[in-house]
Amino acid sequence: MRNILFVASECYPFIKTGGLADVVGALPKMLNKDQFDVRVVIPKYMCIPWEYRQHFNYVTSFYMDLGYMPNHVYVGIMEYYFEGIHYYFIDNEGYFGGDKPYGEIKWDIEKFTFFSKAALAILPVVGFKPDIIHCHDWQAALVPVFLRTLYKDNGFFWGTKTIITIHNLKFQGIYDIKTFRYLTAFPEYVFTPANMEFNYDANMLKAGIVFSDYVTTVSDTYAGEIQMPYYGEGLDGLMRHKNHSLCGIVNGIDYNVYAPEHDIQIYEHYTPETFDKKVLNKRGLQQELGLPVDDNKFMIAMITRLTDQKGLDLVNYVIERITDEHTQLVVLGTGDEQYENLFRHYQWKYPERVSANIYYSDNRAHKLYAASDAMLMPSRFEPCGLTQLIALRYGSVPIVRETGGLKDTVQPYNWFENSGTGFSFANYNAEEMLNSINYAKTVYFTDRERWKEIAIRGMRMDYSWNNSARRYEELYYRLTPWY
Ligand code: ADP
Secondary structure, three states, rough: EEEEEEEEEOOOOEEOOOOHHHHHHHHHHHHHOEEEEEEEEEOOOOOOOHHHHOOOEEEEEEEOOOOOOOOOEEEEEEEEEEOOOEEEEEEEEEHHHOOOOOOOHHHHHHHHHHHHHHHHHHHHOOOOOOOEEEEHHHOHHHHHHHHHOOOOOOOOHHOEEEEEEOOOOOOEEEEEHHHHHHHHHOHHHHHHOOOEOOEEEEHHHHHHHHHHHHEOOOOOOHHHHHHHOOHOOOOOOHOOOOOOOOEEEOEOOOOOOOOOOOOOOOOOOOOOOOOHHHHHHHHHHHHOOOOOOOOOOEEEEEOOEEHHHHOHHHHHHHHHHHOOOEEEEEEOEEOHHHHHHHHHHHHHOOOOOOEEEEOHHHHHHHHHHOOOOOOOOOOOOOOOOOOOHEEEEEEOOOEEEEEEEHHHOOOOOOOOEEEOOEEOOOOOHHHHHHHHHHHHHHHHHHHHHHHHHHHHHHHOOOOOOHHHHHHHHHHHHHHOOOO
């Protein structure tokens, strides 16, 4: 039995701001219980809903030194067995008492430095000796650094290997070296360009990558892309250096939650065999949104954070040409004001063609996946992307840019072979995107049977966690060959 510890700043259903939480919530449950004892450690945020927090059991507490801070810092340990997984929560109200998990950068840096050190410090206390510590993103990136420096002579951690998974390389946890020196008391060699230093500052994710035994990211293509300057966010050189111990494993989605055959949030259930019933969802949503109720409109959905990453400047450039009289563009998302206003404006200008839903709603999202004919994702970069996986499951045909996980999970439609599950374009260019959209429209309006076949092929793809969990297991085996 190998002991695996997940360290992360988010975990569904306790606390979620993005896809990271879904992965940390789902993956431990999917690993083989006979081979792996997987436990998860996250902060005990006060903003974790009470329905969960009330069940947390106090284990013990102690005081830990943190860098050169004059006073020792309180570390409380809470635990909770939930749906077969053993969770630990690190308690310190000073750090985790806020109404959301992240805030001002300097404070976040201190919070997650504390968290990373505490995640190691609790292990001898609770008696869980990990074979592998699997860290996620910059918030947990200092775990391998503490392990290989301040804890290197601690026999408890003999043989412990570390993995860091990069969910989005854009976020790295960068702050000045002086602050980190004070917060960590790392030996001076850590703050050199070969280790943590980055453009004269200190970079938590960089240090985590340098000090961990293996690096994974959330799709094969993204693992290749981040070794290039365009996608590397300044770390492409390091990623190339790590090439021999770097791989991409695509995320899965929860097939119980995203299931058109029994999703209680949608108007009408359907399966590949009863695909024709999908249109009832379109009618229902058109009515709900005040759009003309018409089966024959080509409904394009966008369910996304409205940020630069998601390719919204391309949409802005050609939106007048996307939204012809046969098309309905339904947007669900929040984010940058300029993009929120872009869609509000076009809803005002073309109320029968554009619906701007500028808020977060899980219910609307489910209805929109079920109602739409296509899902537009022209991302500038996309480490994995869950939206296209969910869209495939609901028979909403993805139209994507060939980057990161989008490239790995959407097979472009080929007219001659009648193969493929979506439409795609290569360059970050608005005209190319428009070409793909128009190609999709052409198939939709001229050959509805073919369109159905594309959608049904997508529904039959398997992007559940099953496959990806097996790949993580292989990696865990590979890193602990002595068992
Ligand atoms: P990212 O993690 O970069 O935001 P992903 O495609 O990996 O993008 O995941 C986005 C997830 O968030 C999807 O499950 C999507 O349905 C959901 N989502 C995004 N915006 C909204 C919204 N406004 N309302 C409901 N769900 C949303």
